Amino acid sequence: MSDYLLKSVCYDGQIRAYAVCATETVSEAQKRHDTWSAASAALGRTMVGALLLGATMKGDDKMTVKVDGDGPVGHIIVDSNAKGETKGYIANPKVQLPLNAVGKIDVRGAVGTQGSLTVTKDIGMKEAFSGQVPLVSGELGEDFTYYMANSEQVPSAIGLSVLVDTDDSIKAAGGFMIQVMPGATDETLDAIEKNIAEIPLVSRLMEQGEQPEEILYRLLGGEENVKILEKMPISFKCDCSKERFADAIITLGATEIQAMIDEDHGAEANCHFCGNSYHYSEVDLAELKIVAEA
Numbered sequence: 610m611s612d613y614l615l616k617s618v619c620y621d622g623q624i625r626a627y628a629v630c631a632t633e634t635v636s637e638a639q640k641r642h643d644t645w646s647a648a649s650a651a652l653g654r655t656m657v658g659a660l661l662l663g664a665t666m667k668g669d670d671k672m673t674v675k676v677d678g679d680g681p682v683g684h685i686i687v688d689s690n691a692k693g694e695t696k697g698y699i700a701n702p703k704v705q706l707p708l709n710a711v712g713k714i715d716v717r718g719a720v721g722t723q724g725s726l727t728v729t730k731d732i733g734m735k736e737a738f739s740g741q742v743p744l745v746s747g748e749l750g751e752d753f754t755y756y757m758a759n760s761e762q763v764p765s766a767i768g769l770s771v772l773v774d775t776d777d778s779i780k781a782a783g784g785f786m787i788q789v790m791p792g793a794t795d796e797t798l799d800a801i802e803k804n805i806a807e808i809p810l811v812s813r814l815m816e817q818g819e820q821p822e823e824i825l826y827r828l829l830g831g832e833e834n835v836k837i838l839e840k841m842p843i844s845f846k847c848d849c850s851k852e853r854f855a856d857a858i859i860t861l862g863a864t865e866i867q868a869m870i871d872e873d874h875g876a877e878a879n880c881h882f883c884g885n886s887y888h889y890s891e892v893d894l895a896e897l898k899i900v901a902e903a
Contacts, residue, residue, distance in 0.1 A: 614664055614693060615821045616839040619829045623793040624801065626829060627664050627786045628811075628821035629843065631657050635771060635782035637845035638697055641884045645705040646773045647719035648682050652699045653771035654716060654749040655685045657784040659697070660843055661767065662728065662753070663689035664786075672730045676752070678744055680721030681706075688882070693843035696882040705777075714773060717747035726752045728760065750784070757788075764789040766805055772812035781812040785824055804828050847883035854878040854887050858894070859901045866898040 614629040635653040638644070644652055659674040666672065671690035678684075683700030709715040727741040740760030744752050750769040757765040766787045772780040787801060808814075808827050815824075826832050858866060858876065869876045869889075876889040889897070 612843045613821065614660060614841045614843050615825060615837055616664060616841070617825055617835050617837045619825075619835050620793070620797050623790055623797050624829065625788040625790060626825055626835070627661050628824045628828075629657060629660055629664075629783055629785070630815055630821050631660060631782045631784070631843060632779060632815065634660075634695060634843055634845045636779040639777065639779050641845075642698060642702045644699060644702040645777050646714055647706045647716065648699050648702045648704040649773045649777055649779065650714045650716050650771045651676075651682050651704075651719045651749070652685055652687075652697055652702075653773075653779065653782045654769040654784075655687045656689075656695050656697050657769045657771070657782060658749060658753040658767065659687040659689040660693065660695055661784060661786040662757075663691060663693070663695070664841065666691035666730070666732065668733075670730065670732045672728055675727045675729075676720060676724070676744075676749065677727070678721030678724035678747060680717075680719050680747065682719045685720075686881075693841045694846040695843065696845060696847045698881045714771075716749060720744070720747040720749065722747045726756050728756060753786075757786075766801075768805070768808075768811055770810045770812035772810070772816055781816040783811045783815050783821070783824070785811060785828060787828060800830055801828065804830060845883075847880060847885070849880040849883060849885055849887075851878075851887040851889075854880075855889070855893075855897055858889065858897050861901070863898050863901040866894050866901055870894050870898070 612633045617626045639649050674687045676685040682704045685699045687697030689695040706715045706718050724744045729739040731737045742756045745755045753767040757763050769784040771782045774780045825835050878887045
């Protein structure tokens with residue numbers, strides 16, 4: 610099943626809801642960064658959260674999510690956009706911890722409980738919008754929920770779930786976001802709250818073959834309460850290129866570029882997000898130096 614995200618309105622507009630299957634997308638990140646179990650779960654949850662937030666944007670809008678906790682994985686940075694594309698990396702990918710008290714991967718222990726979650730949005734304005742909240746859990750679902758309530762003033766419930774196999778590969782990844790609209794009744798909210806409390810892990814359901822549609826029906830009390838507006842494909846996509854890194858090298862200035870030629874006889878640029886490497890020969894650098902001098 611290819612990854613995709615659903616956007617919907619529910620209960621005649623009282624609720625806005627999103628559900629996403631991101632197994633292949635998170636798996637691509639795990640392979641590129643060779644993450645171990647705890648790091649895989651932390652990076653994967655952040656990517657799922659960023660995809661859900663990205664689904665609220667339009668056109669060419671894009672955002673960066675940074676989780677900066679005091680746990681051993683260090684910072685996590687994920688980019689996403691309104692088109693369902695994402696990329697991300699984690700500072701320390703080789704983190705594997707004992708299971709937590711309920712027998713699950715210890716994401717809180719990996720991320721930490723002291724730190725911040727920052728979302729920076731580029732919506733085509735002169736300056737980007739940035740909102741930051743302290744980490745309240747380290748499990749990340751609660752942290753994204755807290756961000757939505759405090760930075761964007763949208764009462765939400767966000768669930769993020771990544772199932773990691775014994776070889777550190779990704780068995781399933783997905784999540785949901787439910788947003789409360791003005792005028793939502795207490796009866797509706799009570800019913801949804803009960804469903805959220807009772808739903809099994811989204812990744813477990815997806816491992817068993819359930820799709821985002823069925824996740825929404827579980828959360829919102831049946832198909833009759835859900836009107837699906839859009840089904841959007843999602844994917845891991847990095848926009849790095851040799852040309853983009855060349856532009857960055859030019860900004861270093863002619864003196865620094867000449868030092869690369871004299872001392873290193875070339876240069877190597879590595880992309881944090883996807884792991885791709887780009888080599889620049891002495892001839893390449895000499896051409897970039899001419900541009901820097903212009």
